[in-house]
Amino acid sequence: MRTSRRASYDGVVVTTPVTIPYQRYSVESAHWWIGRALRGLVDASGISPRDIDGFCLSSFTVGPDTAIGLTQHFGLSVRWLDHIPLGGASAVAAFRRAARAVQAGDADIVACVAGDTNHVDSFRRTLENFSRFAADAAYPYGAGGANASFALIARHYMNRFGISREDFGRIAVSQRDNALRNPNALMKTPLTLEQYMAARPIADPIHLFDCVMPCAGAEAFLVMREEKAAAAKLKGARVLGTIERHNARLDDVVQNHGGWIADIDDLWGMAGAAPGDLDFVQTYDDYPVIVMMQLEDLGFCKKGEGAEFVRSHDLTIDGTFPHNTTGGQLSAGQAGAAGAYIGVTESIRQVLGTAGPTQVKDARLGLASGFGMINYDRGLSSGAMIIAGEG
Amino acid sequence: MVEPLQKPGRKNPLDRTRQQALPPAGRSRKGQLLTLAAAQGRFALQCCSECGLFCYPARDACPNCLSADLPLTDAPNGGTIVSETTVRVPTDVYFRERASWRIGIVKLDCGPEMVAHLHADCYDGERVRMSLQLDKSGQAVAFARPTEKTPNQADDRQWREMTATPKFRRALVTNGRTALGQAVAAALKAAGAEVYVGLADPWKPFPGEETLKRDHHVVPLDVADERSVQELAADLGGKIDILVNSTEHVRPGGLLDRRVTNAVKDEMDQHHFGFVHLAQAFGPAMRARGADGVNSAAAWVNVFSVYALANWAPFGTNSAAQAAALSLSHCLRGELRLGGVRVVNLFTGPLDTEWFQTVPPPKLAPKAVASAIVAALENGTEDVFVGDVAEDVRQRLLANPKALERDLNQRIS
Numbered sequence: 001m002r003t004s005r006r007a008s009y010d011g012v013v014v015t016t017p018v019t020i021p022y023q024r025y026s027v028e029s030a031h032w033w034i035g036r037a038l039r040g041l042v043d044a045s046g047i048s049p050r051d052i053d054g055f056c057l058s059s060f061t062v063g064p065d066t067a068i069g070l071t072q073h074f075g076l077s078v079r080w081l082d083h084i085p086l087g088g089a090s091a092v093a094a095f096r097r098a099a100r101a102v103q104a105g106d107a108d109i110v111a112c113v114a115g116d117t118n119h120v121d122s123f124r125r126t127l128e129n130f131s132r133f134a135a136d137a138a139y140p141y142g143a144g145g146a147n148a149s150f151a152l153i154a155r156h157y158m159n160r161f162g163i164s165r166e167d168f169g170r171i172a173v174s175q176r177d178n179a180l181r182n183p184n185a186l187m188k189t190p191l192t193l194e195q196y197m198a199a200r201p202i203a204d205p206i207h208l209f210d211c212v213m214p215c216a217g218a219e220a221f222l223v224m225r226e227e228k229a230a231a232a233k234l235k236g237a238r239v240l241g242t243i244e245r246h247n248a249r250l251d252d253v254v255q256n257h258g259g260w261i262a263d264i265d266d267l268w269g270m271a272g273a274a275p276g277d278l279d280f281v282q283t284y285d286d287y288p289v290i291v292m293m294q295l296e297d298l299g300f301c302k303k304g305e306g307a308e309f310v311r312s313h314d315l316t317i318d319g320t321f322p323h324n325t326t327g328g329q330l331s332a333g334q335a336g337a338a339g340a341y342i343g344v345t346e347s348i349r350q351v352l353g354t355a356g357p358t359q360v361k362d363a364r365l366g367l368a369s370g371f372g373m374i375n376y377d378r379g380l381s382s383g384a385m386i387i388a389g390e391g
Numbered sequence: 392m393v394e395p396l397q398k399p400g401r402k403n404p405l406d407r408t409r410q411q412a413l414p415p416a417g418r419s420r421k422g423q424l425l426t427l428a429a430a431q432g433r434f435a436l437q438c439c440s441e442c443g444l445f446c447y448p449a450r451d452a453c454p455n456c457l458s459a460d461l462p463l464t465d466a467p468n469g470g471t472i473v474s475e476t477t478v479r480v481p482t483d484v485y486f487r488e489r490a491s492w493r494i495g496i497v498k499l500d501c502g503p504e505m506v507a508h509l510h511a512d513c514y515d516g517e518r519v520r521m522s523l524q525l526d527k528s529g530q531a532v533a534f535a536r537p538t539e540k541t542p543n544q545a546d547d548r549q550w551r552e553m554t555a556t557p558k559f560r561r562a563l564v565t566n567g568r569t570a571l572g573q574a575v576a577a578a579l580k581a582a583g584a585e586v587y588v589g590l591a592d593p594w595k596p597f598p599g600e601e602t603l604k605r606d607h608h609v610v611p612l613d614v615a616d617e618r619s620v621q622e623l624a625a626d627l628g629g630k631i632d633i634l635v636n637s638t639e640h641v642r643p644g645g646l647l648d649r650r651v652t653n654a655v656k657d658e659m660d661q662h663h664f665g666f667v668h669l670a671q672a673f674g675p676a677m678r679a680r681g682a683d684g685v686n687s688a689a690a691w692v693n694v695f696s697v698y699a700l701a702n703w704a705p706f707g708t709n710s711a712a713q714a715a716a717l718s719l720s721h722c723l724r725g726e727l728r729l730g731g732v733r734v735v736n737l738f739t740g741p742l743d744t745e746w747f748q749t750v751p752p753p754k755l756a757p758k759a760v761a762s763a764i765v766a767a768l769e770n771g772t773e774d775v776f777v778g779d780v781a782e783d784v785r786q787r788l789l790a791n792p793k794a795l796e797r798d799l800n801q802r803i804s
Contacts, residue, residue: 128483132422133448136419138506141507145482155476155515253473254473254504
């Protein structure tokens with residue numbers, strides 16, 4: 001049941017999804033990737049950089065800079081600025097912040113951008129310096145980074161709910177199918193369940209195809225009022241409901257839930273929709289175990305029934321439950337904080353009918369969710385948004 | 392099951408000696424509270440003095456009541472493993488060379504969840520006994536061991552990264568002439584080490600000489616003589632895995648009642664310059680051999696008087712020489728850590744030997760110091776207070792250093 005009194009996001013649209021094709025390794029800086037994304041927004045929207053008066057940035061590798069340094073770097077003069085360090089939950093949070101700013105008139109056109117580079121050693125450095133708790137109490141234990149943290153979560157979850165690796169495999173394999181239709185996906189060869197099962201172990205029970213490939217890339221979108229978009233002749237998507245939660249109060253000794261569970265009634269209540277109404281779902285897929293957790297916590301099935309849900313649905317673009325239609329991070333690559341955006345930019349394209357080869361037929365309503373920040377032993381941030389097409 | 396450790400064979404002299412990589416060493420200031428506990432072999436966590444919540448990882452405010460008063464507090468060491476994994480593809484060099492590596496999450500009886508290194512005989516769902524250990528970076532880490540005795544428990548390869556067990560290692564004890572040196576040599580041999588014992592002026596007879604020569608390799612060594620130390624290092628330097636600096640040159644006296652400085656210089660020669668000579672001769676080779684297999688260089692042990700920490704006027708100049716050497720040990724600790732070799736400091740009260748003849752009990756049996764050295768090496772502790780007097784000084788230093796200073800210098804004879 002909906003418990004809070006949240007104002008709607010009426011009158012705001014999210015538009016101009018931009019994806020700068022990923023590269024496994026890049027010699028360029030994060031600034032370069034973020035700059036390409038900004039230029040992509042300008043080129044695709046026809047809006048001059050001078051008219052962008054709000055800027056919201058997420059990046060792991062842009063240090064020592066933050067959003068403020070980049071205003072000067074890119075010649076932006078904005079009256080609203082935000083830097084969101086929420087990892088995989090950054091895109092949902094970026095939209096929420098930007099939309100409220102636009103509704104309140106603090107900004108007219110907000111560019112939301114996430115971009116990261118991937119030098120040959122930058123991923124290890126990110127892990128080593130990820131958070132104080134991680135440096136104190138997680139990374140010195142085998143230096144497995146996110147793989148080890150999610151292995152501990154996955155093993156506990158599998159034991160608790162009787163889930164097999166095959167169940168996770170169905171998610172990874174279906175996403176690879178989808179990726180084969182996405183020209184920008186880094187993974188270009190088919191993946192079978194047999195290959196998934198036979199992959200080399202990374203941190204038991206996590207095996208190779210449970211892991212995302214770190215890469216360089218950028219994603220972006222614009223947030224503005226409907227009439228601004230109309231004036232610029234831009235097609236925009238509407239957000240019917242959205243939630244975020246950080247450090248949810250849960251009794252889980254080892255993480256069994258994401259924070260979505262705390263606000264799920266608000267999400268569906270605001271949207272006036274039910275899980276069965278959706279045409280597609282883009283979950284945050286740093287590991288299949290988190291996808292399954294999301295399917296449960298977002299209300300597509302009950303806790304503990306994620307495996308059965310995955311077994312009884314076809315998660316490919318043309319299937320009964322189109323899911324992570326780009327191939328997701330598992331098959332398209334994880335471009336740092338841009339991994340938060342991949343599901344959101346794709347959702348915008350889907351409801352606007354501009355997804356091209358990954359288009360779900362007649363997609364009108366979809367969901368994108370985010371999850372991020374394994375600060376110590378669990379992911380702290382979660383978010384979700386329900387996105388609809390025009391009219 | 393842990394397979395028993397095998398005695399290493401002769402090394403191929405053509406093989407490159409593996410360099411020591413170190414595990415991730417970054418810790419917050421508050422995180423270093425646990426380093427303090429680990430150095431002393433305590434299992435202690437922050438505990439909120441207002442609401443009683445045990446906190447982990449280390450914090451600057453209680454997550455229950457936001458109190459900033461979170462003192463390090465001894466904690467119950469029981470827990471249950473609630474998940475585990477084997478990290479097979481670590482991101483850093485230290486763990487990559489040692490992969491695969493087992494870790495788990497332990498739900499502590501006292502509340503927090505703790506990511507921990509797992510002993511090979513600890514599995515998901517089982518009860519474990521937790522401890523804080525110092526890893527090769529010298530930083531505190533949580534380690535889960537079985538609650539019961541298991542076969543070859545100390546031979547577990549992850550546990551051995553946290554310890555400096557004498558088994559199959561070669562040790563040099565600097566002074567075989569004293570009861571202390573002889574007790575240390577015997578204890579190390581009993582713990583499985585091959586022992587070299589230094590002896591200055593070997594023509595001078597001494598009690599225990601026969602046993603010493605029968606049981607150990609007796610080698611010429613006068614720590615106060617730089618050349619003597621260098622010569623021994625030229626022979627032995629590449630194969631000393633544990634060095635025990637048991638130098639003991641005790642003369643009573645403070646500053647005003649002695650007209651000569653020679654006795655004071657002798658103390659500095661033995662304790663301070665002796666330390667310097669040993670460090671410069673043996674330190675570099677030890678630092679280079681920290682990852683050299685089962686019998687890698689592992690530890691440098693100093694036996695200090697606890698009065699290195701607070702001057703005891705009746706042995707005032709000796710306290711000063713001890714303090715000088717203690718300071719050097721902290722310097723050495725930082726330098727040897729780069730090679731994964733730890734520096735263990737023992738703090739002792741007066742020993743039951745002729746130079747403390749007039750000192751009332753309690754006095755420490757040399758054997759007790761020897762056992763404490765072996766225990767420190769096997770358990771991986773770094774700062775050890777041996778016996779009642781040392782423990783007394785430690786506690787009073789914490790409580791009120793000024794009161795201790797007054798007590799220690801009021802009854803000068």
